[in-house]
Amino acid sequence: MKTIVIGCTHAGTAAVQEIMARDPQAEVTVFERRNDISFLSCGIYLYLEGVVDSLRKVFYATAQDLEKLGPNVHVKMQSDVVAIRTELKVVEVQDLTTGQMYTEPYDKIIMTTGSYPIVPTIKGVNTHGVYLCKTYDDALNIKRASFDASTIAIVGGGYIGTELSEALSRRGYKTTLINGRPHILGHYVDEDIATKIRDDLVANGVDVHDNEAVERFEPEGDGVYIHTTRGELHADLAICCVGFSPMTELVAGIVDLTKQKAIKVNNYMQTSNPDIFAAGDSAAVHFNPTNSHVYAPLATNAVRMGKIAGANVVDYGSVSYMGTQSTSALKLFGKTMATSGLTYEKAHKYFPDEADYVHLTDNYRPEFMPTTAQVYMTLVFNRKTRAIMGAQFYSEYDVSMSANLISVMIQNKNTVDELAYVDMLFNPSFDRPWNYMNLLGHAAVNKLQNGAAK
Ligand SMILES: Cc1cc2nc3c(=O)[nH]c(=O)nc-3n(C[C@H](O)[C@H](O)[C@H](O)COP(=O)(O)OP(=O)(O)OC[C@H]3O[C@@H](n4cnc5c(N)ncnc54)[C@H](O)[C@@H]3O)c2cc1C
Numbered sequence: 001m002k003t004i005v006i007g008c009t010h011a012g013t014a015a016v017q018e019i020m021a022r023d024p025q026a027e028v029t030v031f032e033r034r035n036d037i038s039f040l041s042c043g044i045y046l047y048l049e050g051v052v053d054s055l056r057k058v059f060y061a062t063a064q065d066l067e068k069l070g071p072n073v074h075v076k077m078q079s080d081v082v083a084i085r086t087e088l089k090v091v092e093v094q095d096l097t098t099g100q101m102y103t104e105p106y107d108k109i110i111m112t113t114g115s116y117p118i119v120p121t122i123k124g125v126n127t128h129g130v131y132l133c134k135t136y137d138d139a140l141n142i143k144r145a146s147f148d149a150s151t152i153a154i155v156g157g158g159y160i161g162t163e164l165s166e167a168l169s170r171r172g173y174k175t176t177l178i179n180g181r182p183h184i185l186g187h188y189v190d191e192d193i194a195t196k197i198r199d200d201l202v203a204n205g206v207d208v209h210d211n212e213a214v215e216r217f218e219p220e221g222d223g224v225y226i227h228t229t230r231g232e233l234h235a236d237l238a239i240c241c242v243g244f245s246p247m248t249e250l251v252a253g254i255v256d257l258t259k260q261k262a263i264k265v266n267n268y269m270q271t272s273n274p275d276i277f278a279a280g281d282s283a284a285v286h287f288n289p290t291n292s293h294v295y296a297p298l299a300t301n302a303v304r305m306g307k308i309a310g311a312n313v314v315d316y317g318s319v320s321y322m323g324t325q326s327t328s329a330l331k332l333f334g335k336t337m338a339t340s341g342l343t344y345e346k347a348h349k350y351f352p353d354e355a356d357y358v359h360l361t362d363n364y365r366p367e368f369m370p371t372t373a374q375v376y377m378t379l380v381f382n383r384k385t386r387a388i389m390g391a392q393f394y395s396e397y398d399v400s401m402s403a404n405l406i407s408v409m410i411q412n413k414n415t416v417d418e419l420a421y422v423d424m425l426f427n428p429s430f431d432r433p434w435n436y437m438n439l440l441g442h443a444a445v446n447k448l449q450n451g452a453a454k
Contacts, residue, residue, distance in 0.1 A: 001027065003313050004091055004106040006081045006250065008032040009039060010299050011280025011306035012112035013061050018310025020069035026314065027072040029104060030063075031093055033080040036136055037061055042299065044139040045160075048146065049167035055139055084109065084250055086273065108275050110309050111251060111263060115244035115281035115297050120155070124217030129224035131239045133160060142239060149236035150174060153226055155214050156241040157184035159330055162197070164239060165206045166332045175206050176233060178226070180213040187346075188328060188339040189392045192359060193376055196394055197337060204333045244297045246282045258284045262295045267320040269309035277313055279305035286323035289341045289389050289410055290350050296326045325390075327407040329400040338403035341390030341410045344380045356383040358443040362436050364397045366428050373397040377440045379416065383448060386415040391440070402437055416444035 003019060005012045008030050019026050030037075036059060043058030052058060063075035076093070082101075083092040090103040117134040119125055131142050146152065152168050154161045157179025169175040177184070183194035184201075198208050209230070216227040223236045246262040255271035255278070256264045262284035269277045280302035284293040301324055311319040329338040347355035357380045363372040373396040380390035391406040393399035409419060419441030426433045434442070 001107040002105065003028050003108045003110060004081075004104060005030040005110045005112060006091070007111070007113040007247075007280075007282070008037040008063075008066075008075070009112070009114055009280075010302040011114070011282075011309070012110070013038045013066070014303045014306030015110045015112060015277075015279060015310035015313075016066050016073065017069065018307045019314055020066075020073065022311060022314040024070045025072060026070060028070070028074070030066065030073070030075040031079045031081045031091070031104075032063075032075070032077050033096060034135070035077050037063060037066070037075070037077075039136045040299070041134055044133060044142075045163045045167040047139055048143060048164070049171050051167075055136060055143075081250060084254060084276075086254055086275075089275070106275075108277065108313050110269075110306075110313060111248075111271070111276060111278040111282050112280050112302075112306060112309075113247040113250065113282045114302075115246050117241070118243045118245050120214070120240055120242050122214050122217060124219070124224075125240065127217055127219045127224070129219050129222070129235075129237050130217050131237060133164065133239050133241050134244075142237070145237045146173070148222070151176070151223075151235045153178060153224075153233065153235035153238040154241060155226075155238060156243070157181060157208075157210070158187060158241060158243065159185060159328060161239075161241040162201070162332065163330055164241065165201060165208075166204075169201075169204060169206045170333075176209065176235065177201065177206055178209045178212055178214055178228060180211070182211050184208065184210065185330075185337070186343075187326075188343065189337065189394070190343045190345055190357070190378055193337070193378060193392050193394045196376060197332060197335075200333055200335060244281060246284075246295065246297075248282050251276065251278075258293055258295065260284075260295045262293075264293060265305075265321075268312040268317060269305055269321065270312065270316075277309040279309040286321065288323040288325055289347075296324060298324075298326060298328065300324075300327070322411060325407040325410045327403050329403060335394060335396050336399050337392070337394045338400045339390070339392045340403040340407040341388070342380055343390060343392065344378065347380045347389050351382065351389075354382045354384045355389065356381055356444075356447070358440070358447050360436075360440050360443045362439055363432075364395065364399075364436050365431050369428055375399055375402075375436050377436065379419070379440050379444050381416050381444050386417060386448065387413055388416060388419060405437060416441050416448070420445050 038061040263278040281297040327340040344357040424435035
C-alpha cells in the first residue's frame with residue numbers, strides 16, 4: 001500500500017513518523033512545496049527578540065531524517081501537488097525546480113497542507129513595508145526589514161500579534177499593537193484578564209490600540225502609513241497577524257468541508273472519502289467544550305492529528321482522537337497567560353442559559369515564603385451540570401501547567417466540585433494546603449450555593 005503525504009510541516013512529519021514506527025517497510029511518498037520541513041513558527045518571535053540566534057535551530061527534522069525511517073520513504077521537496085484525481089487514484093505534481101508535471105499513484109492520501117495566514121482585505125496590504133508572519137521566509141523578511149527600523153506596527157491582537165509585540169518591544173523597537181476587537185487575546189481570555197495583560201504591555205512600552213481597525217496601508221519612503229478607524233500612524237514596517245484559513249483547495253468537491261473550508265474528519269482522521277485522511281491546520285477539530293467541529297489551528301492539534309492519521313492509515317481504528325480544548329499559553333514580560341476551553345464570552349454565546357464564571361485572585365504559595373506571586377484566575381462552568389467549560393490564568397508564577405490540568409478536566413467532563421476537592425500536593429515551596437486550583441473550584445461551588453464567589 002502506498003501513502004502520499006501532501007505537505008510536511010508538523011502534521012505531515014508526525015504522520016510519516018507514525019506510519020514508519022508501525023510499519024518500517026511502508027511505502028510513503030511526501031510532497032512538500034517548500035524546501036524545508038518541520039519549521040516551528042512559534043520560534044519566529046524568539047528569533048526576532050534575539051533569544052534564538054539562528055532560525056535554522058527551530059527545525060526539528062529534515063527530509064533526510066524522514067527518508068532514514070525506512071527504505072521506501074521518499075521525500076520530494078519543492079514539489080507542489082496541484083490536483084488529486086480520485087477516479088484514477090493519482091496526484092498531479094509539479095516539480096518546482098524544473099516546472100515539470102507528472103503523476104504519482106496512491107492508495108491512501110494524508111492531507112497535511114496546513115493553512116494560509118489570512119491576508120486582510122485592506123487596501124495597500126500588498127505594498128512594500130507590510131509583512132505576514134508564518135513561514136521561515138516570512139521570518140527572514142521581517143528580520144531583514146527590521147535591521148534599519150525603529151518603529152513597528154503589529155496588526156491583530158491574537159496570540160501571535162501579542163507575542164510579537166512583546167518580543168519586538170523587548171528588542172527595543174517602538175511597537176504599536178493595533179487590535180480591531182474590544183480587547184486583545186479575545187479567543188483566550190475574558191476582558192478582565194485581557195485588561196491586566198494590556199496594562200502590562202503598555203507599562204512595558206507597547207502602544208496598544210484596542211477597538212481600532214486598519215483601513216488602509218500607504219507606503220511612504222522606507223516606511224508605511226497606517227490609516228485606521230481612529231486616525232493614522234506611521235511605522236517603519238507593519239506585520240499582519242490576523243489569523244489563518246485552511247489550505248484545502250486541492251480537496252474542494254472531493255471531501256466534505258466545513259463552512260470555513262476546513263476538512264471534516266472522523267475520530268480516525270478519515271475524511272468523507274475513505275482513502276483520504278487529513279490532519280493539522282487543514283482540518284477542523286472536535287472542540288470538546290461545545291461538542292462541535294471548530295477551526296483551531298494549533299501545532300498541538302497538528303502533531304496529535306498527524307500521528308493519529310498515520311496510525312489509522314496503517315491500522316484503521318487503532319487510535320481515536322480525543323478532541324481538543326485549544327489549550328494555550330504565552331509568556332509576556334515575565335508573566336504567563338495560560339488558558340483552556342471556553343472564555344465566558346464564548347460560553348455565553350453557545351450556552352446563554354447555562355454559562356457562568358468566577359474570578360479569583362490568590363497567592364500561589366504562603367506569604368511567609370521569601371517570595372510569592374498573585375495568580376489571576378477565571379473559571380467558566382455550566383451552572384446546570386456544574387461541568388468545567390474553561391479557565392484562564394495570569395501570573396508572574398508559571399501557571400502554564402494549570403491550563404493543562406483544566407484541559408484534562410474538561411476532557412473528562414469533571415465538575416467544579418471535583419476541582420474543589422481533587423487531591424493536589426501541598427508543600428510551602430509550591431503552594432498552600434489548598435492549592436489555588438482547589439480554591440478556584442471552591443469559589444465556583446460557593447457561587448452555585450450562595451450566588452456569590454466567596
Ligand atoms: C507565528 C506563529 C506562532 C505560532 N505559535 C504556536 C504555538 O506557540 N503553539 C501552537 O500550538 N501553535 C502555534 N502556531 C500554530 C502552528 O504553527 C500551526 O498550527 C502549525 O504550523 C500547523 O501545522 P500543519 O503541519 O498542519 O500545517 P502548516 O504548518 O501550515 O504546514 C503545511 C505544509 O504543507 C505544505 N503544502 C501545502 N499545500 C501543498 C501542496 N499542494 N503541495 C505540497 N506541499 C503543500 C506547505 O508548504 C507547508 O509546509 C503558531 C503559528 C504561527 C504562524
